[in-house]
Amino acid sequence: MSKVFILILQVGWYNESIDDKYKMSVADDTLAVLAISIPDMWEKAFIPFAKEQDWDNWNNEKNPLDECMIYNFDHVKQVEKDIIISMFYSFCLL
Numbered sequence: 001m002s003k004v005f006i007l008i009l010q011v012g013w014y015n016e017s018i019d020d021k022y023k024m025s026v027a028d029d030t031l032a033v034l035a036i037s038i039p040d041m042w043e044k045a046f047i048p049f050a051k052e053q054d055w056d057n058w059n060n061e062k063n064p065l066d067e068c069m070i071y072n073f074d075h076v077k078q079v080e081k082d083i084i085i086s087m088f089y090s091f092c093l094l
Helices: 011-017 040-052 064-079
Strands: 004-010 031-037
Touching: 004 011, 011 031, 040 064
Parallel strands: none
Antiparallel strands: 004 031
């Protein structure tokens, strides 16, 4: 069984805690969800994603792991059509 750590927080609290360059431009009472996976993510998400890619024509400016995450988050958005979901991707916070 795959395990994921989920953190749900209000964007206003998040924005108060970080530098301006990382702030999200949405209403303070918007809920944000942070999902962090354990090593199962490699076997259940990244490896299948990697097997589907045309590596001979891969755009080397793209990070394969980031692209895998975008692909899977977008899949959730397609599956949950009854819920309004806005995705903001930020993979380079350091």
